[in-house]
Amino acid sequence: MMRLSVLIVGSLVLSGVKVGDKAPDFSLKNVDGKIVSLSDYAKEKGVIVIFTCNHCPYAKLYEERIIALHKEFAPKGFPVVAINPNAPEIVPEDSYENMQKRAKEKNYPFPYLFDEKQEVARAYGATKTPHVFLLQNQENGFSVAYIGAIDDNPNDPKKVQKRYLAEAIEALIAGKPVPVSETKAIGCSVKYRK
Amino acid sequence: MRLYCGWLAVHATLCLAQPIPSYYWTEVESRFSRRPDTLYVLNFWSTWCRPCVTELPLLQAAYETLRVQLPVQIWLISLDFPPDGAQKAYQLLKQKRIHLPALWLNESDPNRWIPRIDPTWDGAIPYTKAWNVPVKHTADFSSVEEVMAFVKAAYDALKRTDRR
Numbered sequence: 001m002m003r004l005s006v007l008i009v010g011s012l013v014l015s016g017v018k019v020g021d022k023a024p025d026f027s028l029k030n031v032d033g034k035i036v037s038l039s040d041y042a043k044e045k046g047v048i049v050i051f052t053c054n055h056c057p058y059a060k061l062y063e064e065r066i067i068a069l070h071k072e073f074a075p076k077g078f079p080v081v082a083i084n085p086n087a088p089e090i091v092p093e094d095s096y097e098n099m100q101k102r103a104k105e106k107n108y109p110f111p112y113l114f115d116e117k118q119e120v121a122r123a124y125g126a127t128k129t130p131h132v133f134l135l136q137n138q139e140n141g142f143s144v145a146y147i148g149a150i151d152d153n154p155n156d157p158k159k160v161q162k163r164y165l166a167e168a169i170e171a172l173i174a175g176k177p178v179p180v181s182e183t184k185a186i187g188c189s190v191k192y193r194k
Numbered sequence: 195m196r197l198y199c200g201w202l203a204v205h206a207t208l209c210l211a212q213p214i215p216s217y218y219w220t221e222v223e224s225r226f227s228r229r230p231d232t233l234y235v236l237n238f239w240s241t242w243c244r245p246c247v248t249e250l251p252l253l254q255a256a257y258e259t260l261r262v263q264l265p266v267q268i269w270l271i272s273l274d275f276p277p278d279g280a281q282k283a284y285q286l287l288k289q290k291r292i293h294l295p296a297l298w299l300n301e302s303d304p305n306r307w308i309p310r311i312d313p314t315w316d317g318a319i320p321y322t323k324a325w326n327v328p329v330k331h332t333a334d335f336s337s338v339e340e341v342m343a344f345v346k347a348a349y350d351a352l353k354r355t356d357r358r
């Protein structure tokens with residue numbers, strides 16, 4: 001008989017959410033000092049929650065694309081909310097002050113929240129940066145509609161063939177099922193406190 | 195620069211004068227399916243991933259101890275970006291004096307290959323997996339002993355698979 005069990009040695013086990021689950025609420029401090037909550041978005045069709053950070057080369061590669069996604073989809077009811085889940089004592093570049101600097105330099109048109117206690121990242125099951133959770137606003141609140149990558153080519157935006165996230169949002173807007181609801185992406189591991 | 199890594203190489207570090215090879219995923223699969231009696235441990239890493247770079251010496255030290263006990267090979271699979279990913283990985287390994295076998299994965303979309311090694315791996319690195327054995331480590335290793343325990347657990351699982 002095939003052994004189906006997988007032995008995971010010494011890893012951090014995160015439960016997190018699955019597609020279809022209710023989206024965990026959050027209230028976190030933005031780079032402007034104000035608190036931003038998921039419930040603030042009750043009038044939107046959905047929210048693009050992206051766990052990202054300052055230091056990770058993958059996150060940097062996607063910075064411009066995340067700004068473009070917000071500009072494309074916020075007017076259609078799907079704004080971006082970026083959340084930095086990293087512990088700054090592990091990666092100083094991801095401190096709140098450095099988040100403020102980065103948001104200013106890049107002129108982020110969306111909130112960039114600091115998940116200081118890492119509770120939101122744990123609740124969602126964010127394992128890496130960038131890690132996308134697309135939320136859909138339904139009658140009974142926000143639910144998770146898509147988890148994974150932004151697109152299929154981190155290195156070269158010009159060579160992207162599949163815009164996984166954009167296609168998921170467009171499907172939601174059109175009232176159709178999300179074509180691919182989970183994708184894989186390489187990324188920097190979230191720097192959780194042990 | 196290219197130097198031969200066979201009988202001409204008198205020292206392991208000389209082998210590293212040859213930049214690491216580029217593989218498509220299908221080539222990875224055929225490479226590691228050749229010898230079912232050997233345990234292949236695949237470590238997915240990148241030069242820009244700090245915990246990955248930190249654990250390289252631990253992997254090497256564990257291998258140096260275990261190689262005389264078990265038929266094991268620890269392979270470093272670089273996920274550095276094209277076009278110069280293989281070169282970057284090679285430079286770092288040379289600088290850190292890591293002489294574990296290495297290759298550079300020439301794939302842009304992880305959705306094409308990650309599900310083939312482990313559908314539950316979401317792509318965070320470092321990630322270490324025993325080939326054809328359901329034993330994996332989804333965080334960085336913090337000690338040589340931890341790597342050794344992982345390799346031994348994987349080898350035990352491989353032996354169990356053999357008997358079946």
